[in-house]
Amino acid sequence: MSPTTDTSTTATSTTDTSTADPSTADTSTTSISTTDTWVKLQALAADAKNINIKEQLDIPGRLDRFTIDLGPLYVDLSKHAVTEEILNLLLKLADESQVLDHARAMVCGDPINVSENRPVLHTGLRHPAPPLPDEFIEHVKEERAKLDLLSQQIRNGTWRGITGEPVTDVINIGIGGSDLGPKMVVQALREFHTGPNVHFISNVDGAEILSLLEKLNAASTLVVVSSKTFTTAETLLNTQTALAWFETELDLDSSQSPAQCIAITNNREKAKAFGIPDQQILTFPDSVGGRYSVWSSIGFAICIALGFDNFKAFLAGGAQLDQHFLNAPPEKNVPLLMALIGIWYNNFLGAQTHAVIPYCERLGLFVDHLQQVDMESNGKLSTRQGKPVELETGPIVWGQTGTNGQHAFFQLLHQGTKLVPVDFIGTLHDELSKPEHHRVLLANMIAQSEALMTGQVNADPHQQYPGNRPSSTLLLNKLDPGSLGMLLALYEQKVFVQGAIWSINSFDQWGVELGKQLTNKILSGSMDHDPSTSALLKKTGLSD
Ligand code: F6P
Numbered sequence: 001m002s003p004t005t006d007t008s009t010t011a012t013s014t015t016d017t018s019t020a021d022p023s024t025a026d027t028s029t030t031s032i033s034t035t036d037t038w039v040k041l042q043a044l045a046a047d048a049k050n051i052n053i054k055e056q057l058d059i060p061g062r063l064d065r066f067t068i069d070l071g072p073l074y075v076d077l078s079k080h081a082v083t084e085e086i087l088n089l090l091l092k093l094a095d096e097s098q099v100l101d102h103a104r105a106m107v108c109g110d111p112i113n114v115s116e117n118r119p120v121l122h123t124g125l126r127h128p129a130p131p132l133p134d135e136f137i138e139h140v141k142e143e144r145a146k147l148d149l150l151s152q153q154i155r156n157g158t159w160r161g162i163t164g165e166p167v168t169d170v171i172n173i174g175i176g177g178s179d180l181g182p183k184m185v186v187q188a189l190r191e192f193h194t195g196p197n198v199h200f201i202s203n204v205d206g207a208e209i210l211s212l213l214e215k216l217n218a219a220s221t222l223v224v225v226s227s228k229t230f231t232t233a234e235t236l237l238n239t240q241t242a243l244a245w246f247e248t249e250l251d252l253d254s255s256q257s258p259a260q261c262i263a264i265t266n267n268r269e270k271a272k273a274f275g276i277p278d279q280q281i282l283t284f285p286d287s288v289g290g291r292y293s294v295w296s297s298i299g300f301a302i303c304i305a306l307g308f309d310n311f312k313a314f315l316a317g318g319a320q321l322d323q324h325f326l327n328a329p330p331e332k333n334v335p336l337l338m339a340l341i342g343i344w345y346n347n348f349l350g351a352q353t354h355a356v357i358p359y360c361e362r363l364g365l366f367v368d369h370l371q372q373v374d375m376e377s378n379g380k381l382s383t384r385q386g387k388p389v390e391l392e393t394g395p396i397v398w399g400q401t402g403t404n405g406q407h408a409f410f411q412l413l414h415q416g417t418k419l420v421p422v423d424f425i426g427t428l429h430d431e432l433s434k435p436e437h438h439r440v441l442l443a444n445m446i447a448q449s450e451a452l453m454t455g456q457v458n459a460d461p462h463q464q465y466p467g468n469r470p471s472s473t474l475l476l477n478k479l480d481p482g483s484l485g486m487l488l489a490l491y492e493q494k495v496f497v498q499g500a501i502w503s504i505n506s507f508d509q510w511g512v513e514l515g516k517q518l519t520n521k522i523l524s525g526s527m528d529h530d531p532s533t534s535a536l537l538k539k540t541g542l543s544d
Pocket of ligand 1: 174175178226227231235
């Protein structure tokens with residue numbers, strides 16, 4: 001479908017990229033870690049402790065070279081232990097790994113999710129246009145029209161539940177990507193919230209849903225069941241609890257209660273079998289992975305809370321970032337550069353983790369969402385061809401908002417023995433805050449990045465700050481739908497680039513299946529367990 005199809009694990013650009021089947025495109029046997037570029041980077045890494053970040057900043061042109069202004073988003077990548085020579089080699093690595101060809105294959109709809117033999121088309125939701133297949137474009141447009149209409153009806157009170165009352169409260173029941181993305185966006189953009197109250201239930205911990213239901217009026221509550229597969233046990237159990245509540249509160253029978261629900265799924269048949277009326281089912285394509293589904297009908301809760309126009313602005317921000325990623329020159333390409341700098345720390349300097357610290361309380365859930373985007377995508381141990389990886393893959397992503405984190409774990413960032421690259425995220429303007437608060441918030445963020453880099457010499461070892469600790473700073477003009485879309489797409493594409501260079505499939509998640517199977521085995525009463533597990537099952541009353 002695309003002019004150049006899948007790239008390879010290999011760094012040799014002589015590989016024939018016209019191969020149509022991405023699973024067989026990696027024809028060369030050369031691993032990226034044996035290429036000249038990789039070996040040169042390893043040699044430079046051996047000497048990396050001598051790179052002084054602050055001195056790097058004294059080099060004329062450094063700031064210009066390492067900062068990029070994308071309009072709503074300004075990115076400063078200058079405070080890194082990356083010299084010009086290292087950056088050039090990292091860019092060569094990306095070139096030799098044919099990252100941008102792989103990206104083009106993704107956006108054109110090639111089946112780059114090789115273990116599930118599917119295309120990966122969340123970018124197509126942001127920009128549904130040729131060369132994507134007509135069928136896909138039509139489907140996206142139809143579902144968008146339904147999202148628009150239904151969310152408008154719910155917001156203006158014309159959509160009525162079974163008792164005829166307009167909706168005051170919506171409960172989105174879903175987990176993972178069917179929860180984190182919409183929950184993060186609704187929380188981040190609460191300045192734009194003009195619709196009914198929206199609540200999110202994800203955990204199967206019954207205390208959560210029961211305490212929420214206690215506060216709501218069943219007659220004016222709408223349940224949105226969000227599940228790509230419509231098989232996720234937690235979501236189905238929480239939905240059954242909500243339906244039982246409708247039945248008790250509204251005196252319904254079990255065939256009536258699903259009428260108080262809307263389902264968002266890729267599995268219409270399962271939703272119908274569950275009793276959800278056909279006209280109350282919104283769908284999205286199989287080619288959209290759960291952790292990327294916030295851009296699809298899974299964004300329904302966003303449309304209800306913020307209105308469809310704001311959802312469109314969020315999509316447009318994501319599309320703008322995609323255009324930048326596909327067209328900007330490599331040396332100014334933000335997702336590419338962030339990914340490469342991450343690879344430098346992860347694969348050459350031994351960093352195990354990556355911290356993301358938004359200086360905006362409303363972006364607190366951004367870190368949670370990013371954990372799924374990054375760790376479910378790149379926490380992999382086999383290559384796209386099913387061979388064991390020879391390289392370190394995805395880092396542990398963690399963090400929380402500043403200034404809170406400063407009073408919790410920043411001690412380790414400043415004086416601990418671990419290398420932890422940090423992303424600081426701030427907003428230039430915040431109309432929900434007060435100027436005197438916002439000044440202090442931003443001053444803290446900038447001071448932390450400076451302190452991590454400069455450190456401080458002190459005769460007392462307890463008060464010594466080694467400094468030379470790297471960070472990026474990302475500044476949103478303001479936290480609005482467009483800039484949030486851009487920020488999220490930036491991280492998604494960063495994760496894409498890293499997965500492409502490590503030659504892993506960033507779009508499956510087989511690692512989560514075993515735990516699900518064993519939960520079912522336990523719940524079915526199987527006695528076949530090791531002594532520790534058997535004792536725990538006895539102690540918890542899950543077995544006799
Ligand atoms: O178990 C992991 C996972 O499959 C995620 O990838 C997904 O976002 C989540 O579960 C929820 O899945 P579903 O939307 O199918 O209920």
